[in-house]
Amino acid sequence: MTLLPKDMNDQVIPALRLKTDAAHQISVSDTAAVNSTAFETDTQIISLYADVPVYIKFGVSDTVTATTADHYFPAGVYYDLSIGGGAAGQFSHVSVLRVSDNGTLYISEKN
Numbered sequence: 001m002t003l004l005p006k007d008m009n010d011q012v013i014p015a016l017r018l019k020t021d022a023a024h025q026i027s028v029s030d031t032a033a034v035n036s037t038a039f040e041t042d043t044q045i046i047s048l049y050a051d052v053p054v055y056i057k058f059g060v061s062d063t064v065t066a067t068t069a070d071h072y073f074p075a076g077v078y079y080d081l082s083i084g085g086g087a088a089g090q091f092s093h094v095s096v097l098r099v100s101d102n103g104t105l106y107i108s109e110k111n
Contacts, residue, residue, distance in 0.1 A: 022109035044085035052103030058091040066095035
């Protein structure tokens with residue numbers, strides 16, 4: 001028996017909890033910015049929410065820099081993403097760049 005939610009095929013949907021002291025905010029502007037604290041080494045999933053449209057790029061150091069050629073992430077969407085782990089390695093940082101307006105990218109680490 002499980003208390004986890006199930007999909008239409010009665011398969012368990014993994015549910016993750018928010019990690020304590022693992023929330024990040026990045027101010028979004030016309031200059032690429034990156035999270036100042038690396039994601040914890042055991043974090044494999046993060047949730048993103050941006051209040052303005054942004055471009056995002058993941059990397060393994062605080063030197064990663066988003067550009068307009070990187071992934072577009074829309075405003076007002078709460079989205080879970082894998083940042084790796086195990087043999088695949090793990091991203092430790094995300095860089096963000098505004099599309100047009102300044103705002104904030106909110107990041108929550110989960111486990």
